[in-house]
Amino acid sequence: MTIVSDANLAVPEGGTPAMAVRRKVLIGLFGFAALLTVLRPWLPEALIRLPEAMLLPWSDWLDVGFAWVQNDLGLIHVTREIASWLGFLIDAAANVLYGKSRWPNFEAMPWSVVAGCLAVLGYWLGGWKLALLAGGTMVWTALMGQWKWAMETMSVIVVAAPVGFAVGLLIGILAWRSARFEKAMRPVLLVLQTLPFYSYLLPAVIFFKVGPTAASVATIAYSMPPMILMTIVGLKKVPPEVVEAGKMAGCSRWQMLRSVYIPSARTEILVGLNQVIMLALAMVVLTAFIGMPGLGAKLLAMMNSFKLGRSFEIGVTIVLLAVTLDRLSKAWVVKQPEHFEKGTPWWQRHILLLIGVATFVVFMVLAQVIPILNEIGRRQSLSMGSEIDVAIKGFLNLSWVKETTGFIRWFFNLWILIPTERALLYVPTAAVIAVVTGFCYALGGRRPALIGVLFFSIVAGFGWWDRAMITLHSTLTAVILAMVFGMPLAVWAARRETWSARMIFVCDTAQTFPSFIYLLPAIMLFGITPFTVILSILIYTMVPVIRYTIEGLRGVPPELTEAADMSGATRWQKLWNVQLPLAMPTIAVGLNQALIFAFFMVIIAAFIGTRDLGQEMQRTLAGTQLGKNFTLGFSVVFMALTFDIAINAWAEKRRRILGLA
């Protein structure tokens, strides 16, 4: 008990001078905002929104800049060259996976061969469970008649993930070698991680033309940042004595890197690979928006035409695929080499490789004899799309279901979403900026506050203020609701070891699902309405909220909770006074992640029909307005980064105060 309250209250009565200043600044900022809002009816228009005349033509400037880089600097030639290489690789993968008529001109690999070999791979990496998961996913995909779509999706991943991995590794190594390069890299990575996916798609389309090549470029760019970060982390963590051992062995620099650093950083590098694969899957599904065929495109089409049954089946496939890829790559991370007893014959050492080859051959042959093992046609598939569709729609039409969903929708729209959105749009720009600044100042102090002013002023200067506010509104409402629903759940689960473990397992699994998937349940329940947007973000962001809350609460040292027990605290008192304060820094990390996720998701949800930045970004896809796309995209980036910086600063400070750092 005492430890916590000391940390909270280690301040004299009335506060230190620094606290007095802080209070004054906050009162000033919030007072200013309140005053502006109250006086709004009497304010001249120019004080409410930045007048058009004052907006700088950012989009045009950017367009000029892009055109210059593209044509005069000749970037387009470079990208053409890259495009031809990538296109060649993807075509080759497409030929092997689904028989696209390109080099090397094989026939499509029979689905049973892929399923069999993946099962063997799964067994090698993680035993029967993984074998079943990997094989089962493939069988399901084939049986549902989605094989070709899945392979279209995979053909991009099998090219994009290795390229993203390799380039990320390379950049990571360079950043590790040169502190200056790393320093320059950090903000770029931050921006890349908050950039809405449309800002990946449009440049890809402009430089690489619509289709798989552009899709793979967007996918590579999107999946690379964590690889870079993990590489840096891993290389920095190599124990000094291992490095010294390498030096004493007389390694040259290259030998040092190849034989000492990279193998020693294996775990982090493979974790990076896992992330690359998962992000690649998430992105490749979204490239449906630039006409990339595959599971994502089908899902988009089905959702657009409200075919819930088919959407559901495709959703299941994507989820299974995600879980399989995640588990396989994670199993590889933890798989450690083990020695064989002396004198083990060659075939025994490589038994699984041999079984893999045998599986390949056997299914190859079988597929020639039994056509159904080669390809499952639409007629033969077990898809029950229309039946499920009828079932879901029937269920939704049950009067009590209809009433419930109708009520929820009505309640949230009328009492929460519409009023708060109106209110936010009513508030003058300067007042919003003042509030955000105050918020950043309260959380992180001066630096985050300055960043807040700067970033939000830039957003205002970009000229998409109202749309930005709608985006911000959806994001904040969804995250707040996610906390309202998620935190109690997490607090409840954190009470028991088993529940926590189960809950974290569910969250970890859910976190691997491509974000696009989260639209599905929301659309199913509530159709295509504004509330659906909020709901999908809400579900998506609840995952990190719950996960980190549990982790934070479970991470409280047992001595402290025991001390609270011994001082006769009730469960509530213990939660309020000991567990939550100590868990707060971790919870804040979850909250931060939730916000970033929300900003990403809100843009995806735009295709349901919102009036925010996302909708406008989606429109840019049809043309070549790169400048406009980027001003929109960076409006999101700057808002997201403001919160990211403030919350991180707070968490860091808290951690230091609590001695958890």
Added chain:
Amino acid sequence: MNPVISAKNVWKLFGPDPESYLKSMTAGHSFDDIRADGYIAGVKDVSLDVSKGEMLVIMGLSGSGKSTLVRCFSRLHDITGGKIEVDGQDIMGLKEVELIELRRSKMGMVFQSFGLLPHRTVLQNVAFPLEMRGQDKHSTRDRAMEVVKLVGLEGREDYFPRELSGGQQQRVGIARSLAIEPDIWFLDEPFSALDPLIRREMQDEFLRLQAMLGKTIVFITHDFDEALRLADRIAIMKDGAVEQIDTPDKIVLNPATDYVAKFTEEVDKARVVHASVLVEDGSMGKGEPVAADATILSLARRLINDAADVIPVQMPDGNVKGMPRQAALDILLGEAK
């Protein structure tokens, strides 16, 4: 004979800008003064020579700078001030390729915390330095196998480090450092994780190798008995400085500082001091001379039974000299209070 390693006024400071700090520092700054300025003196003004074939043992409390000094010798640390010569070459002046060459051909090091490469088997770890200098596969394998056998790990050559016990891992580290047959061998507490039996065996093996190959060895240990068994000379460090560097006998008989005296307090002097150290000019004494390298403890029976004042000692140069019995008895029984 030229020393193999020669250190002159070597400094190693840790901190934000050690070079300029050292330049601006007034002479006679103590360890604590330096610390108050925000620097740690890992090595503080150390001068010593190690001659060819010598085994120098470094002792001192934890944090006294033993590992740091040895790291300076192998240039794992760049020193802040002073000069270190190895085989007459200033190692701070070596280019990267020359340094790599020096380590590949002449130096071996056993690390306090082993520093094994986790992704390589025992055999691959041992073969690592050979591989790095581009030796052909076949001879690499043979040589690695040979040293693996030498440290008693035969049969475990395909294990990975994490499948081995601490002591076994340490032996892999020793084997690896031996693989290239270094002339100069740095050992940072190489036997700390071994059980007493194997420890003894390794020490014997060590002495055998030393007698056979005549390597120059710098050896760090916390165990005085080990030091006594192995050392030609012992250096005792405190707060980065060498308090005394001398033969074991002299260190126990004439400690240079209170710290050294305290350090050697618990040592049974009779087991350390040799007859040759106590001889005095003058009377040679009578009877059968004892060997010069016999410890006082081993002469206990003679010292008690022989009533003569002076006991003859057969010195290595062929002369016989006399050892006062009383002085030897004082050492054996402790001085009369």
